[in-house]
Amino acid sequence: MxxxxxxxxxxxxxxxxxxxxxxxxxxxxxxxxxxxxxxxxxxxxxxxxxxxxxxxxxxxxxxxxxxxxxxxxxxxxxxxxxxHANFLGIKLTGSVAYAVVCDLKGVELARDERPIADPSPAAVVALVNSITESQRIDWPRLAGIGISLGGTVEGRRMVRRAPFLGWRDVALTDALSTEVDLPVSLDNDLRALAQAEHWFGAGRGCRSLLVITVGVGVGAAAVVHDQLLEGRGGLATLVGHWILDPDGPPCRDVDHRGCASAILTSGAIAEQATSGLHRPVSFEQCVGLAVAGDPVAGRVISYAADRLGFLTARLADVFAPERIVITGDGLDYVVAAEDDFRQALQENRSTEADPDDVRIAPGDFFNWARGAASIAIRDYVLTDLPVT
The missing domain is CATH 1.10.10.10 (Winged helix-like DNA-binding domain superfamily/Winged helix DNA-binding domain)
Structure with missing residues (x-):
């Protein structure tokens, strides 16, 4: 055909x-x-x-x-x-570029995965260009590219800080636009993921939405009156160093204890399990042990799920969303200790609030790439939609 x-x-x-x-x-x-x-x-x-x-x-x-x-x-x-049109989404991590092609309704059509051997901006631009040229062979109706990454993105053009890549003040959109003959959209990976959930995922049909992710990092994004919040300098809803337990484990990055990053991330959970069991334990092993009935591992994920419920309650009190989506590549402990999560959410939520509509939505890194494609779809519909 x-x-x-x-x-x-x-x-x-x-x-x-x-x-x-x-x-x-x-x-x-x-x-x-x-x-x-x-x-x-x-x-x-x-x-x-x-x-x-x-x-x-x-x-x-x-x-x-x-x-x-x-x-x-x-x-x-x-x-x-x-x-009618297809869109390429690329999620950049510190070591891998995850790519998907989606249709205009955000449905994934194809996947690609490339190692990032050189994280310098010039090398990453070249890698994105290579992925784009490869996908255009199979998908000639590509109408835009979306790029997402963990870090601070300002004005959808400038990467102010991307710690996993070691970047500061990289004008990524401009650099890519000179290499790729397609419109380029750029955003923080969490906002991009929230965009996908809002239009095409668990938040479809909602005018307000709260998305919380757990995995290598922890983050949140909010949609209010159908608008994705960015904040001054793209810094809205940074929750990684919110204190969830003043007596909790120390943070590796800041001189304080018990922040979200020190309790809720997959690395933090692995560290707590390793300390409690006195032997090296990975995140996946900790969850597996907890499900199998190990009391030490069980306490670790129960504690993390409880504190995630507390964080969710605080954010829900601020934004009062129609729906809350919990997702990310480290979701296994939330699924395993869901009762602890939901109990803490209920106990710490405002007494004035109605019961929350919480959706736990499993995802992987390709789901983040779908978020990147979604911001390209957003810009196509809101800005680049052609007249015929």
Whole structure:
């Protein structure tokens, strides 16, 4: 079967009204025209005018007709053609670049994984370019690239600090844009992951969302009124050094005790298990021992899950989200000690709060790469969507 050509990036971008329609269909579709008009406050004539060129271009499609219960008239819900464009997402760690190709609805289509032998900015730019050229052979409809990494990203262009890569003040978006003939989107990895959960994952349909991740690090991101919080200098919701237990284990990075990084990360859990069992114990071994009934390992993950519940309660009191998503590559201990987590959340939550909708969503590093693809999808829909 012949591949469709890549979307034409030479046409001018759609206006704000057209982008709002495309976004509403992307996030809610399949959706009836009546519901879409209600959501956006548009007349039937305006909606028809705005959707006609997108139907012609193939960005929007009509699903099978359904009967409207009151009138018996057929309704053909609008949906986004997921194959209209593809997006490459790359999550950079200190040693590996994880890549996925996603369709316009954020569904993963392909994976790639490359070692980062040289973490210098120039070498990483060359590696990203190599991954992009490789994926374009199989996916000629690539319309954008998203890059995410652990660190401080300001203005979606500048990496102010990326400790795993040893970077400071790297203008990564500009560097990549000179090498790659595609729009480039950049963000902190946690915000990118939250973007994926908000539009395509466990937070779909919510206007407010709290995402907390545990693994090599610990972090949080918040969506309020459908807007992903970035904060001044991209520093919103930094929780790694929030004190969860003043008498807890010492932090490796800061002269204090009992912070989130010293209790909740996979490395911290391995250290506590190693100390308690007086022999080297990995994170995975600690969880396995706890599940098998080892009392020392059991206390370690119970303590971590309890303190994660406390942290979640504090954040939930600040943002009052519709939904809370707990995810990350170190989620095994939360699953194993979920009762401890949920009990601590309930005990430390405001007495005024309604019961929280908490979703525990397993993920791996490719899920972070899907987050990177999601920020490319976001920018395509909100900025680069072409007029036809």
């Amino acid at each position: 012949m591949s469709k050509p890549a979307p034409d990036r030479g046409t001018p971008p759609a206006d704000a009204s057209a982008r709002s329609v495309a976004l509403a269909v992307l996030r809610s579709g399949p959706v009836s025209r009546a519901e879409l008009s209600r959501q956006l406050g548009l007349s039937t004539a305006s909606l028809t005018r705005l959707t006609r060129p997108m139907l012609t271009s193939g960005l929007l499609i009509e699903r099978r007709a359904e009967l409207i219960s009151r009138t018996g008239r057929p309704s053909r819900p609008l949906d986004v053609d997921a194959g």
